[in-house]
Amino acid sequence: MLLETVGLDLGSSPTEQAKLEIGKGPPLRVVELYAGAGGMSLGLQRAGFEVVRAYDHMQSAVDIYNRNVGYHAVVADLGNVASIAPEIAKLKPDMIAGGPPCQDFSPAGARIEGERANHTRTFALYVCSTAPEWFMMENVQRARNSAAWADARDMLKNAGYGLTQLVVNAALYGVPQKRKRLIVVGRLGERDGFLLASIQQAATPEPMPLRAVFGNLFGDHVYSHPRALDRRGVWSVDEPSPTIRNARRPQPATYAPHRNDSNYSEVSGLYFRPFHDARGVYTLDEPAPSIVRTSRERPRSSYIDNPHPDDPTPAATAYILTQNDTSRIQGFPADWDWSGCLSRDVDQMIANAVPAPMAAMLGKEILRRERGESQPDVPGNFGQWLTKEKRMPSQMVANAKWRVKRARQLLGGRDLRCLGAEAYALETAFEREGLAKAKRSEIRRALRQFREWQEHLQAGI
Numbered sequence: 001m002l003l004e005t006v007g008l009d010l011g012s013s014p015t016e017q018a019k020l021e022i023g024k025g026p027p028l029r030v031v032e033l034y035a036g037a038g039g040m041s042l043g044l045q046r047a048g049f050e051v052v053r054a055y056d057h058m059q060s061a062v063d064i065y066n067r068n069v070g071y072h073a074v075v076a077d078l079g080n081v082a083s084i085a086p087e088i089a090k091l092k093p094d095m096i097a098g099g100p101p102c103q104d105f106s107p108a109g110a111r112i113e114g115e116r117a118n119h120t121r122t123f124a125l126y127v128c129s130t131a132p133e134w135f136m137m138e139n140v141q142r143a144r145n146s147a148a149w150a151d152a153r154d155m156l157k158n159a160g161y162g163l164t165q166l167v168v169n170a171a172l173y174g175v176p177q178k179r180k181r182l183i184v185v186g187r188l189g190e191r192d193g194f195l196l197a198s199i200q201q202a203a204t205p206e207p208m209p210l211r212a213v214f215g216n217l218f219g220d221h222v223y224s225h226p227r228a229l230d231r232r233g234v235w236s237v238d239e240p241s242p243t244i245r246n247a248r249r250p251q252p253a254t255y256a257p258h259r260n261d262s263n264y265s266e267v268s269g270l271y272f273r274p275f276h277d278a279r280g281v282y283t284l285d286e287p288a289p290s291i292v293r294t295s296r297e298r299p300r301s302s303y304i305d306n307p308h309p310d311d312p313t314p315a316a317t318a319y320i321l322t323q324n325d326t327s328r329i330q331g332f333p334a335d336w337d338w339s340g341c342l343s344r345d346v347d348q349m350i351a352n353a354v355p356a357p358m359a360a361m362l363g364k365e366i367l368r369r370e371r372g373e374s375q376p377d378v379p380g381n382f383g384q385w386l387t388k389e390k391r392m393p394s395q396m397v398a399n400a401k402w403r404v405k406r407a408r409q410l411l412g413g414r415d416l417r418c419l420g421a422e423a424y425a426l427e428t429a430f431e432r433e434g435l436a437k438a439k440r441s442e443i444r445r446a447l448r449q450f451r452e453w454q455e456h457l458q459a460g461i
């Protein structure tokens, strides 16, 4: 099924219109900027994108990326827009993705906008000079209200992008971590908010608990009675058992957990080094706090002496995370190869990453919309407005809502900002489907009413 769309905002003629194949087609090609070790690229690949190039200025991140994701990352200072933008434009990507540096916005860093915040503007410059159909940007929540994002947003809007901007909690997108991040998805010619409902509906009803990662890491456990008080007694079934002597004794109720027990994290809580006065100890039945470079540091005596009142178990006996643990909590696969880098740099790359499961879920929603497999929402208050303002009986309201949904299917999920482009695309779809005249005018009328309602909303009436 083919849908012809008109990019009127870009001044393209109908004959130059992109032909979008609904339901299938070649993978969308993406260029990632500020790619780090590759968390976001991994997720986008899993969703079905083809990553054609990735940029980062850190050699070690590029090495890790290339070894694990594929050899398309290059070392480059993205501040050199004049030399890199033409290179990206030649690649003709369908999407530019990236998480520009966030330290200047981050609650963990200085709160003054500096050089690094400028990269949010630079990201917008790359998008505007390449004009891909889509872009996706990730940043810390704080970036929402920054001067850098206000400038970037203006540039992107002027270039014809409709924006879907929201804060997502990674714990609802396949990651056992309460990591709240600003996500902005842009598409040429769309209305703002065009993908909002689809992304929100992709969220899981419950946050993912740490057990989702640690349950698999540690598996089942057996008790083997220790020969001395300072030896451990609990062993994972996935490791070699201790030498069997007189081990067949039940675990005594008085057994005190040993730090090397394979189920130690389960019985003792996990310690994540907190900021300021936040909580440090978490159970496996909740998501982790946002992973930062220092998350796996041991509790200091100041914390042990002054613990958070909500700690489920004492910090002094809590499980201390390994680098492998933080890597897994950030969504990297168990066999991800971090070798050859300074441990401190690896901690930073892990903390920087967009967790791959979250990137994959976002990527899937973009692809579903690109293929016409999802449509923008028809909000319930449209129906209320029809009842109140147009005095429509309930059956007519239901019909009108259904017809708007049908229009959106016919438009392949597009939410075109330009009314002329939308009308043209709709007439093309009517022809393609061979719809009867009466049906066409019902759908046209319902869509007109919907747009009227949207204008009322925008005008604040």
Ligand SMILES: C[S@@+](CC[C@H](N)C(=O)[O-])C[C@H]1O[C@@H](n2cnc3c(N)ncnc32)[C@H](O)[C@@H]1O
Pocket (backbone or CB within 6 Å): 034, 035, 036, 037, 038, 039, 040, 041, 055, 056, 057, 058, 061, 076, 077, 078, 079, 098, 099, 100, 101, 102, 119, 349, 352, 353, 354, 355
């Ligand atoms: C928030 S991290 C991105 C993480 C990445 N999206 C991921 O999922 O792993 C920001 C990245 O920007 C890179 N960076 C900072 N300044 C840069 C510059 N001038 N040119 C290129 N990369 C830069 C850093 O090395 C860091 O890897």
